[in-house]
Structures are given as structure tokens and as C-alpha cells.
Amino acid sequence: MQSREQPGWSPEPVAPGPDLHDVPMSWFNIVPNLPAPLPPARDPEDAKGSRLEVQQRIRLDAMRAQDAATDSFLPIPERVRQELAGLGRPTPLLRARALEEYLDTPARIYLKREDVLPTGSFKLNSAVTQAYFAAQQGVGTLVTETGAGQWGHAVAWAARRFGLHAIVFWAGVSARQKPGRHTVIEMLGAQVHQSPSELTAPGKALLRDGRHVLGSLGTAIGEAISYAADHPETRYISGSNLPHVLAHQTVIGQEVKTQLDALGETPDTLIACVGGGSNLGGLMGPFLADKAERGDGLLLLGAESAAAPRLTRGEWRYDHADPEGVTPLTKSYTLGRDYELPDTHVGGLRQHSGSSVVGVLRQQGLLDAVAYEEGEAFDTGRLVLRTEGMLIAPESCHAVRAAIEQAVRARETGAAKTIVACVSGNGALDLDGYTARFGGRAAHA
Amino acid sequence: MQSREQPGWSPEPVAPGPDLHDVPMSWFNIVPNLPAPLPPARDPEDAKGSRLEVQQRIRLDAMRAQDAATDSFLPIPERVRQELAGLGRPTPLLRARALEEYLDTPARIYLKREDVLPTGSFKLNSAVTQAYFAAQQGVGTLVTETGAGQWGHAVAWAARRFGLHAIVFWAGVSARQKPGRHTVIEMLGAQVHQSPSELTAPGKALLRDGRHVLGSLGTAIGEAISYAADHPETRYISGSNLPHVLAHQTVIGQEVKTQLDALGETPDTLIACVGGGSNLGGLMGPFLADKAERGDGLLLLGAESAAAPRLTRGEWRYDHADPEGVTPLTKSYTLGRDYELPDTHVGGLRQHSGSSVVGVLRQQGLLDAVAYEEGEAFDTGRLVLRTEGMLIAPESCHAVRAAIEQAVRARETGAAKTIVACVSGNGALDLDGYTARFGGRAAHA
Ligand SMILES: Cc1ncc(COP(=O)(O)O)c(C=O)c1O
Ligand SMILES: Cc1ncc(COP(=O)(O)O)c(C=O)c1O
Numbered sequence A, B: 001m002q003s004r005e006q007p008g009w010s011p012e013p014v015a016p017g018p019d020l021h022d023v024p025m026s027w028f029n030i031v032p033n034l035p036a037p038l039p040p041a042r043d044p045e046d047a048k049g050s051r052l053e054v055q056q057r058i059r060l061d062a063m064r065a066q067d068a069a070t071d072s073f074l075p076i077p078e079r080v081r082q083e084l085a086g087l088g089r090p091t092p093l094l095r096a097r098a099l100e101e102y103l104d105t106p107a108r109i110y111l112k113r114e115d116v117l118p119t120g121s122f123k124l125n126s127a128v129t130q131a132y133f134a135a136q137q138g139v140g141t142l143v144t145e146t147g148a149g150q151w152g153h154a155v156a157w158a159a160r161r162f163g164l165h166a167i168v169f170w171a172g173v174s175a176r177q178k179p180g181r182h183t184v185i186e187m188l189g190a191q192v193h194q195s196p197s198e199l200t201a202p203g204k205a206l207l208r209d210g211r212h213v214l215g216s217l218g219t220a221i222g223e224a225i226s227y228a229a230d231h232p233e234t235r236y237i238s239g240s241n242l243p244h245v246l247a248h249q250t251v252i253g254q255e256v257k258t259q260l261d262a263l264g265e266t267p268d269t270l271i272a273c274v275g276g277g278s279n280l281g282g283l284m285g286p287f288l289a290d291k292a293e294r295g296d297g298l299l300l301l302g303a304e305s306a307a308a309p310r311l312t313r314g315e316w317r318y319d320h321a322d323p324e325g326v327t328p329l330t331k332s333y334t335l336g337r338d339y340e341l342p343d344t345h346v347g348g349l350r351q352h353s354g355s356s357v358v359g360v361l362r363q364q365g366l367l368d369a370v371a372y373e374e375g376e377a378f379d380t381g382r383l384v385l386r387t388e389g390m391l392i393a394p395e396s397c398h399a400v401r402a403a404i405e406q407a408v409r410a411r412e413t414g415a416a417k418t419i420v421a422c423v424s425g426n427g428a429l430d431l432d433g434y435t436a437r438f439g440g441r442a443a444h445a
Helices: A052-059 A061-069 A078-086 A097-103 A124-137 A148-161 A172-177 A179-187 A201-209 A215-229 A241-250 A250-263 A278-296 A356-363 A375-387 A394-413 A427-438 B053-059 B061-068 B078-086 B097-103 B121-138 B149-160 B173-179 B181-186 B201-209 B218-231 B243-248 B250-264 B280-298 B356-363 B373-386 B396-415 B428-438
Strands: A026-028 A073-075 A091-097 A109-115 A143-147 A165-171 A189-194 A234-236 A269-273 A299-305 A315-320 A327-335 A368-372 A419-423 B024-026 B073-075 B091-095 B107-112 B141-146 B165-171 B191-195 B234-236 B269-273 B299-305 B315-320 B329-334 B366-373 B418-423
Touching: A026 A234, A026 A241, A026 A250, A052 A215, A052 A234, A061 A124, A061 A241, A073 B097, A078 A124, A078 A143, A091 A250, A097 A375, A097 A394, A109 A250, A109 A394, A124 A143, A124 A148, A124 A241, A143 A148, A143 A215, A148 A179, A148 B373, A165 A172, A165 A215, A165 B329, A172 A189, A172 A427, A179 A189, A179 A427, A179 B373, A179 B428, A189 A215, A189 B053, A189 B299, A201 A215, A215 A234, A215 B234, A234 A368, A241 A250, A241 A278, A241 B366, A250 A278, A250 A419, A269 A278, A278 A299, A278 A356, A278 A419, A278 B428, A299 A394, A315 A356, A327 A356, A368 A375, A368 A394, A375 A394, A375 A427, A375 B149, A375 B173, A375 B181, A394 A419, A427 B181, A427 B356, B024 B061, B024 B243, B053 B218, B053 B234, B061 B121, B061 B243, B061 B356, B091 B250, B097 B107, B097 B373, B097 B396, B107 B250, B107 B396, B121 B141, B121 B243, B141 B149, B141 B218, B149 B181, B165 B173, B165 B218, B173 B191, B173 B428, B181 B191, B181 B428, B191 B218, B201 B218, B218 B234, B243 B280, B250 B418, B269 B280, B280 B299, B280 B356, B280 B418, B299 B356, B299 B396, B315 B356, B329 B356, B329 B428, B356 B366, B366 B373, B373 B396, B396 B418
Parallel strands: A109 A419, A143 A165, A143 A234, A165 A189, A269 A299, A269 A419, A299 A368, B107 B418, B141 B165, B141 B234, B165 B191, B269 B299, B269 B418, B299 B366
Antiparallel strands: A026 A073, A091 A109, A315 A327, B024 B073, B091 B107, B315 B329
16 A cells, blocks of 8 residues: 555646536636625725735635636636546435425425535535645645634645645634544644634734634634734635635536426525525525526525524624634624624534625625524434434534425415525534434433 | 424325436345355254244344345335435445545546445445335334444434334444444434343343453344344344345445446456445345356455454354354354454444355355454545545445555556445544544644
């Protein structure tokens, strides 16, 4: 088994490649297809220097270019398409018959199975893409943040795949809930830091003042950016929120379109959970033209955590995405950067603000939203386990919960709705959350 | 969300059914296709009563009939085919390109992805089948044993799917290694007992004498049988070893045949890990005619645990499958029922004896075998994680290890071999084993 540890990076397709026939040729670019212009990020009026300039420095060239692109379709490089195919794309669209039977609903519930991707979530779609562009740019180290850990896990794999090093700031409370995912990320060779940490100025400030000490996606974002700014040989990448990440995830929606077409189905409802909005954007972006045409005939529904109810209870205004204000100001639905997020097992939806793209969809009345308590999410997860057999991520449970409510409504009205929900991730490495809720008494509920 | 907890049992297909086009019509029955007759099970000459008679009483009718069948093909009931399709069959056959690149081998390595089944392993194929037949027979409670816990997990789901109750005796040492899988099995509503337990006569005897106190698949088998014999309203089912279980798993090999055909590939090597032999039989059974024709041109290779090296170091003779002699005598490669299995994280391959069917294949020179240490298996698992991205079960790591060795040999000889290994299960719920090996220092290896 002597061999080189990593295949050398090569922009060339690996020959002979897998069958790319079913992998989309392009990403769909949502921004130029929004019904209103995207509010631009801007600098606050303080003396701490330009955040926008920092972003210019720490971002990958290709990602900045994608965010600025005005084309509706962005070609996917051949090598990225090969990687996506090798990782198992297209992912299955499962008709959840056992769940339907249980609900006794005339609705048809389809689950888009991003959970079967090897690292366990849809995050891999963008991670492999960004690692590709980083390698192409000659960058050696990627710095990022992660909430639930799924993005960190995906980046750890993708970085290794392209011969890069990865440094991950992980929302502390989530990291401590998931020792198993920690093992996996480290097995992949990435360096993990719990946020807030003593490694960066914003982390130190939070620890010193006793603010946000549980950590959150926001604290981790602030630290990752600060770390990258202090280490010019690195580049910082995001796992959600920004136009380019949403674009990378549109392979999901494009596949769903093709898969539904093959079944002769037209969706009545599309549902995704919402953290930074990338699985939502990825699922729904390719259906925006249908939404424009069909209006209320196509329901787009975002399911968020009641612990971070931005779309249902936040304000549409400019805010920083991190508590210390390391990020530029962006307009989104926000609870305010001082909002201390509670200790929950739903790390992927646990943030005080969100995506401008998702915000515009909501603001313009295209996107409905609903929020669920953690317990409701885990109960849904148990029901999915009991009916369909798989253990899904607590984040994804929010989307399926919303699908179930829609299906129950369909039972009441007798309408044979076609409902599609994105199962954004697998829950096996989030099992401690399930154990906390059901452990010991699971059998007796 | 008020609804009935389980869909009522119905032998009728659920309408409208999923697409069954790609699901095999029949199971392949290996026994009549063996090159030598299967040595029959028999009773020992002692005063403890007929074990064979107990088996007659506690087994499902359909399973006894299948074990006695002489047809080469056993039709799969429509409802079972629907369940298999709903669970995601056919499972993918992944060309492990990243692993090949890493090994720099001309060989093509294909991994049969049983790990993507919802409960995480191939065991579901037989669990859902046996639960179907139990429901059809009007049985209310299934009793079984499990080693790694994958079979118990699959039975827990399948039992619930058909409205049955499940009682699972789980090899104690494995159960204690996997609190997460314990949670899941309980969330599914099954009753779990660590073996040896105080619930049964053989369990009590072992505990009293301080023998086999770690537990093993064998202790759990003895207890499950004893429990079923004491509770006439229950039926006992097996997750491996017997002809009917191997037959249920031949959907694997039949799919692989079709999938390889579609790729224009002819396999040179088929590899599976071996516990009771059901994923091995399931993969290789449908290729027995090819083996007869091609001889050494087709290598069939079983990968076992060095902690239970039956095929490489055991004796081909009659033995009980459990330490207390509750089971009939069956002929297989055995280490002897007094052999105390060490504490390893490879619960699914941790047994002192094996399958008569696999034994005949080995005896007749059709099956090669190799044994690996636990550490070699986990190292292989880390390599699969790093290259292909997924975390596979420690049992499956044995098969992939053997595939890698074959691929390295192909590199040395320059032969572009086609190698197929069965990834029998997912490793996310076995993570503690990985953590034990890599935790804390995973990044620095
Ligand atoms: C499984 C899973 N689903 C969903 C999300 C939310 O991300 P997004 O809103 O970008 O889709 C996360 C984020 O960590 C996640 O891990
Ligand atoms: C993942 C996995 N693979 C393989 C096995 C071995 O079973 P068999 O030899 O019947 O294929 C087991 C048994 O528990 C298992 O859990």
C-alpha cells in the first residue's frame, strides 16, 4: 500500500471520466433573476477600516467573479462535473411512500436525498467546487467556519481531494455536541478550532467579555475572516449565504426539475430549511421562472429554527453577520448581532442574520416561512426514521416537518399536492441530539 | 400530525407502486448450485433434547421452506420488491476513481454501495423480507441476535414497517461500543438486551461461569433461540449463515451483474467480508456459474477478521454456533465453541464458526480467504474516507482492504483487473472504533 498520499492536482479531467450525462452543465445564477436588485454589502461608518477591502483580499478570485456575474448560467468546469458525478450526483429523489401512508395523505412527498452524498450533506457540492478553484488559483490553505460541522466536514474532504490544507472554526457548542464528527474532520487532516477561540482578535474579545461564549455560526465567521486576514497565504471561503454558494447548490434544483419531469410531476410546494440559505437557494433558484409564472400555484417555503427565527420574526435591515462586526454590513432578515443564540442541537440553522438573496425573495413575497422548535424537529426525525428508515440531520427535519404539515393540509382539503423537500443532510453524526431527546426512553414514546 | 402509527399490514402491493423495473424478480438459491452437497445440520448425541426440533418450532414457515427449496430461483413477492425499490435498490456501483488514483493502479475498483441503504447496511435486504413473511404468517414478535448491531437495526426498522414487535439480543461488547446505534434501535421501538443476559438459561450459565462474558454473536444466537423457544408466540429469525438469508442477499450480486454488464465489464475478482457469510453469498452466488466456467480467471475472495480467523485458520468440522450448544451441530470452518473472542470493534465478523454454504465453497476450492487485524481495517477505512469521502463500517473495511491489495498487485503486474468489493455497511454509527484508533491524533498520522 505504499503510494503517494494524494493524487497531484491537475486541472485536466481525470481520464477516463465517469458518465457526466446526468450532471448539469451550468450553475443557475439567482441574482440576475431576482425580482428586485440585491442590496449591496457596504461598510459601516466607523474607524475600524474597510470590511469590504478585507473581503477583496481574502476571497478566491473565482468566487468574487461569480458573485459579480450577471449571466443567468455559469458554466461548471468539466473537472468539477466529474467530481460531482464521482460523489454520486445526481442524488436520488425519493418518493416517501411510507411517510405518505403513515400520514394517510393524498399528497405525494418527494425527498431530495442530499444526505447520501459521501460526507453526509449537500455542503459537498460547493466545497468541492471552491476547493477546485482554490487549487487552480494556487492557494494552499483554506480557512472557513462551520455551524453544524457539515460544511467543515465537506471542506475537509474537498481540501484533501485537491491537495490543500483546511482550517475550520467551528461554533463551540456544536463542536462539543459532536465528538464523532470531530474525529472524522481530523481524520481528513483538517485543523479544527472551537469558536470563540483565543486564536483571533474577535474570538479573544468575546471570551474576555463573556459574550456569545457558546459560539455560533456568526462567531465562527468573524474568527475565520480575521484569521484569513492575518494570514495572507490563506484564502477564506463561505459555506452559505453568498450568491456563488447558492449558485453551486443549484445542481440540486436542476436535478429535481429533471427528475420530476421524468415522473410527469409538477411541484406544488418546494421546501428547504434555512440557515444561510444555500440549500434553499439551490433547490428553489431553478424554479424561480416557474414561480413568476404560477404565482400562488407554486409555494416556496423556508423552514427555520425557532431558536433563530429570522424570516418569521427578524427585521429586514443592514447588519453584520458576526457579533464583532468583522464582516461588512449586509441587508437580510436579522435578529441583531447582539442576539445570543440559545444552546440547541440545530447548529446549521443557528445564526442571527442571513442571506440577502433569501431576504429579497422573502421581501418580494415569493418565499413563505415557518419556524419549528428543536423538539418538533427531532420528533419529525424519529418519524422519518420509523417510516423511511433513515436518520436525517436535525436541520433537514425542519424541512420535512413543513412537508408533513403541507401533506396533512392536503389530506384535509383532499388535494393531491406534489411536495418536494430537501433532505440537506444525514443525521448519524448528530446522534447526540437525538439521544438527548430520546435516549433511554426512546422505546416508550 | 394525528395519524395512525403504522400502516396496516397488507399483503397487497401498495398502489401506485414504485418502479420495479430494476429490482430482481427472484432470489438466487445457492444450495442447489454448490459443487458438493450441503452437509445437513444434525443433533449432538447428548441428553439435552433435539435442537433440530426446536428449530422447527421457532422458525418462520417460509424460511424453513426456502432452506429446503431445490429450485435455483425463488420468486420475490411483489410487495417485497416494492419495499426493496422504496429502500433505494438497486444500490449504486461506485467506480472508486479517487482510490484508484491514490493507489496508482491500472485496476478498476468498483464498490457496491450497500452502505447507502437507509438503515446503513445490506442487512435490510433480508430483514424486510423476513418481516414480510412473518406478517404474512400472522406472527407478532420477532426475536433475533445481532453482532455489530446492523442486523438488529435493520430488523427494528423492518418489524415496525410491518407492524411487528422486535426483541434483539446484542453481543454485549459491541452494544457498549455503540450508544448511538442503541438510541436508533430504541427509537425504532425494538427491545434490546445485551448478551450474555440474565434473561435466558444460556445467558445465565455464561455469566455464572464467567465464560464469554464480553458476549459475541454466538452468545447472542444462543440466547435469542432460547428466548424464542420459551415464548411460543414469537418466532426467531437469523441475519446470516443460513441458505435463505444468503438467498435474500443475492439481489446484491444480481444487481452487480447487470451494472457491470451495462459498463461492458467482466469481473476478475469479487470480494466480500465474511461473518456469517451473507453479504459474501449475496454478492458471489449469482456468479457461481461464471466461476465454474472461468476457474482461476475469476477470483472469489473472502476477507475475515484476524480476531476470528475461521476460513484461514479454523477447522472444517461440525460444531455448535453458540457456546452453550443451544444450536444444532452444523459443519463449517470453526475455531471451536469454547474460543473466547477478543474485544474488537469488528462485531459483525466476530464469531467462532460460520456458514456451511461458505464452508463448502472454501472446501471445494472456489473461495480464497484472507484475514486482517482490526488496525489494518481502520486504516483502510481512513483511506476510503480520505479518497472517496465516505465512512464505511469496520467490517466492510476488510473487503476494501483486500481489494486494495489486489489493486496494488495489479499495479505490479500491470494487469488492468476489474475488482468488485461489497461495502456492506456504513460506519457512522461505528465511529467510536475509529475514534479509539484515530481520535485526538487523527490529523497527525
Ligand atoms: C445539514 C444541514 N442542512 C442545512 C444547513 C443550512 O445551511 P443553508 O441554509 O446554507 O442551506 C446546514 C448548515 O450547516 C446543514 O448542516
Ligand atoms: C456491516 C456488516 N458487514 C458485514 C457483516 C457480516 O455479515 P455477513 O457475513 O453475514 O455478511 C455484518 C454483520 O453484522 C455487518 O454488520
